[in-house]
Amino acid sequence: MKRIPFQDKPYNPFHKPSAFQNVMIYLLCVSNESFAEIKRKYLDTKNTPELKEAFMSTADMLIEQGIKQGIKQGIEQGIEQGIEQGKIETARNMLKGGLDLSTIARFTGLSEDLLVKIRDDSL
Numbered sequence: 001m002k003r004i005p006f007q008d009k010p011y012n013p014f015h016k017p018s019a020f021q022n023v024m025i026y027l028l029c030v031s032n033e034s035f036a037e038i039k040r041k042y043l044d045t046k047n048t049p050e051l052k053e054a055f056m057s058t059a060d061m062l063i064e065q066g067i068k069q070g071i072k073q074g075i076e077q078g079i080e081q082g083i084e085q086g087k088i089e090t091a092r093n094m095l096k097g098g099l100d101l102s103t104i105a106r107f108t109g110l111s112e113d114l115l116v117k118i119r120d121d122s123l
Contacts, residue, residue: 026062088118095119 027038087108094104101112101119110118 023062088114091115091118
C-alpha cells in the first residue's frame with residue numbers, strides 16, 4: 001500500500017487527514033523544500049516562536065480562505081434564491097392580474113408547469 005511520508009500507517013483513502021497533515025500536504029505542494037526539511041522545521045517550532053508563528057499563520061490562512069469561500073458561496077446562493085423568489089412573486093401577481101401562462105413564462109423565465117403550481121398555490 002501507498003504511504004504518506006508523515007504517516008506511520010498505510011494509506012487509507014477513507015481516513016480524514018488531520019489539520020497537521022493538511023498543512024504539511026499544503027506546504028509540500030507550495031514549498032521548494034523537501035518533506036524532511038519541512039518536518040525538521042515543524043519539530044523545531046517547539047523552541048522557535050518565529051517558526052511556530054509561521055506554521056500557525058499558514059493554518060490560519062487556510063482556515064480563513066475556507067471561511068471566505070464559504071461566505072462567498074452562501075451569498076451567491078442567497079442571491080440566486082432571492083432572484084428565484086422574486087420571479088415567483090412576480091408570477092403570482094401576474095396570475096392574480098389575469099395574464100395567461102405563456103405570457104408570464106416568457107417574461108419571468110419560469111416554466112408553465114411551475115406557473116401551474118404557483119397558480120394552484122402548491123408553491
